[in-house]
Amino acid sequence: MYNSQVLIAEMKNHVGSEITIKGWLYNNRPSGKVQFLVLRDGSGICQAVFEKTDANADLFDNVKHLGQESSIIVAGLVREEPRSPGGYELAVSDVQIVHNTSDYPITPKAHGTDFLLKNRHLHLRSQRQWALAKIRHTVIEAIRDFFNSNGFTLVDTPIFSPAVGEDEQTLFKVDYFGEDVALSQTGQLYLESAALSLGKVYCFGPTFRAEKSKTRRHLTEFWMVEPEIAYINLDELLQVAENFICAIVTAALEKNSAELELLQRDITQLQAIQKPFYRLSYSDAVDLLHSHKAKEYLQTQLETCQNEAKQLQDCIAQWTPEQETAKKQWQKDKLANQIRAAQEQLAELKTQIENIPHHLELACNFQWGKDLGGSDETIISQLHDRPVFVHRYPKTCKAFYMKPDPQDNRVVLNFDCLAPQGYGEIIGGSMREENYDALLGRIQEKGYDQDNYQWYLDLRRYGSVPHGGFGLGVERTVAWIAGIKHIRETIAFPRMMGKIYP
Numbered sequence: 001m002y003n004s005q006v007l008i009a010e011m012k013n014h015v016g017s018e019i020t021i022k023g024w025l026y027n028n029r030p031s032g033k034v035q036f037l038v039l040r041d042g043s044g045i046c047q048a049v050f051e052k053t054d055a056n057a058d059l060f061d062n063v064k065h066l067g068q069e070s071s072i073i074v075a076g077l078v079r080e081e082p083r084s085p086g087g088y089e090l091a092v093s094d095v096q097i098v099h100n101t102s103d104y105p106i107t108p109k110a111h112g113t114d115f116l117l118k119n120r121h122l123h124l125r126s127q128r129q130w131a132l133a134k135i136r137h138t139v140i141e142a143i144r145d146f147f148n149s150n151g152f153t154l155v156d157t158p159i160f161s162p163a164v165g166e167d168e169q170t171l172f173k174v175d176y177f178g179e180d181v182a183l184s185q186t187g188q189l190y191l192e193s194a195a196l197s198l199g200k201v202y203c204f205g206p207t208f209r210a211e212k213s214k215t216r217r218h219l220t221e222f223w224m225v226e227p228e229i230a231y232i233n234l235d236e237l238l239q240v241a242e243n244f245i246c247a248i249v250t251a252a253l254e255k256n257s258a259e260l261e262l263l264q265r266d267i268t269q270l271q272a273i274q275k276p277f278y279r280l281s282y283s284d285a286v287d288l289l290h291s292h293k294a295k296e297y298l299q300t301q302l303e304t305c306q307n308e309a310k311q312l313q314d315c316i317a318q319w320t321p322e323q324e325t326a327k328k329q330w331q332k333d334k335l336a337n338q339i340r341a342a343q344e345q346l347a348e349l350k351t352q353i354e355n356i357p358h359h360l361e362l363a364c365n366f367q368w369g370k371d372l373g374g375s376d377e378t379i380i381s382q383l384h385d386r387p388v389f390v391h392r393y394p395k396t397c398k399a400f401y402m403k404p405d406p407q408d409n410r411v412v413l414n415f416d417c418l419a420p421q422g423y424g425e426i427i428g429g430s431m432r433e434e435n436y437d438a439l440l441g442r443i444q445e446k447g448y449d450q451d452n453y454q455w456y457l458d459l460r461r462y463g464s465v466p467h468g469g470f471g472l473g474v475e476r477t478v479a480w481i482a483g484i485k486h487i488r489e490t491i492a493f494p495r496m497m498g499k500i501y502p
Contacts, residue, residue: 005020008023008045011046011078011088012088014078015078016077016079017077020073022041023039024039024071025038025067025068025069026039026045027068028064034051036048039072040130046090047081047090048089048090048091049090050095051092059094066101068104069122069125070100071099072098074096075093075094079091106122106123110344117499124492132484134256135481138251139248139251139474139481142251143204145247145251153194153202154201154202155203157190158184159183159205160174160184161183162180170185170209172208185209188469192228192459192469193456196230196467199229200228203225206222206224207223208220216488217476219495222473226472228468231466232466232468234391238389241415242389243275245427249270265481265482269420273387278386279391280380282390282391282411288379289363298356298359305353306353316343355375358375369397370397377416378422381418381420381421382421388418390418391413392414393412393414398430400446401430401432403430412430412431414428414430416428423479425476427471430469430470435464436457440457474490476490
């Protein structure tokens with residue numbers, strides 16, 4: 001059995017051949033003298049049909065009593081079967097039991113979010129999490145491919161930092177041998193020094209924000225890729241970001257069609273992502289939030305949510321007695337999952353119904369000078385079918401290193417890229433202040449310890465040039481591409497406020 005191992009993903013290349021699959025029992029549906037084994041091996045999922053004979057009666061009975069997630073090695077003949085997952089199945093000739101598992105906690109029935117987070121080490125085996133992991137892998141591969149093929153050099157930046165990169169209030173403080181430092185919010189400041197050596201550089205690693213937020217868009221630890229480019233202007237920087245996002249989306253569509261289908265992602269929305277992206281000044285964005293168009297959109301969304309909620313309530317009421325009369329356990333489990341999924345969707349709709357009037361009020365009362373919040377970004381991105389660059393935010397709400405616009409000193413030469421369908425910000429970037437005196441003034445204005453920034457000021461003392469860059473959050477990008485609501489699902493072990501185990 002060990003000599004002809006084939007991955008499930010490669011079964012299509014072995015039709016008519018005897019192969020061996022090493023994996024785990026995802027599900028088993030016995031039916032008289034036939035068992036339909038659903039196997040997974042990390043590359044995919046398949047059905048294996050095990051028929052009882054006089055010669056294998058004992059083995060057939062042992063396999064019948066295997067628990068979910070038992071590890072097994074299955075040999076058999078590959079044949080085409082359109083009704084099976086992937087379109088192929090295995091006609092089983094032999095089964096070797098490696099480990100019989102019992103009482104696996106994550107059953108085919110639906111489970112609550114808290115339970116799944118506590119059992120994240122096992123939840124990763126689910127098909128949904130498997131698909132998300134595959135998409136995340138493609139996104140990261142596309143990120144590296146884009147920069148490596150466009151003349152960028154990877155530079156690793158430190159995790160421990162004595163300098164503030166973004167907001168001082170969101171630092172994770174660390175005792176570094178008696179010295180007060182913080183976990184890095186961004187590699188940007190260090191990357192700027194590398195850009196003045198190598199021209200085009202990028203860093204890629206974990207970043208940390210002690211932001212006390214429990215929204216679906218926030219993690220306390222997340223991965224970010226940050227390019228930095230010497231001798232560039234804002235328009236050129238936007239073009240780099242535009243090409244970058246298009247490359248990522250193209251890679252996901254080419255390599256993850258099966259995973260996107262499993263997640264029921266509407267890929268026509270991704271296929272519509274093309275250049276040029278929309279460009280909207282911050283002031284125009286404020287006008288849009290105040291516009292009749294935004295109000296009309298929110299009112300329509302409210303009515304849609306109310307109608308969908310009523311339909312779900314009616315469905316749930318009809319399903320409940322049907323569950324009681326279901327004859328087979330697998331039918332009951334399937335119906336229970338449908339009811340649980342509908343109940344979760346209904347709860348989400350009720351939350352939206354409660355929040356939409358609040359979002360409408362925030363949009364109507366939004367004041368120029370404030371940073372855009374999550375609900376503001378959602379409204380703006382919902383009103384566009386492609387990503388939107390919102391540029392030139394007020395200086396007062398942005399980081400100290402951003403360069404003011406020479407045409408309007410109230411705003412800075414920065415941008416956020418908002419993903420469509422309400423996913424909001426996935427990129428934030430800017431031109432950096434390259435003038436020594438201006439940068440020093442901003443550091444003093446913020447009240448930062450100047451001694452911590454002497455090395456950063458040196459970059460303006462010696463060979464300063466116009467330069468800029470941006471950061472893309474991997475988890476938010478994966479959530480958008482996969483079409484999921486909460487970024488906690490886009491990383492294997494999410495770190496959130498109040499969630500640290502396992």
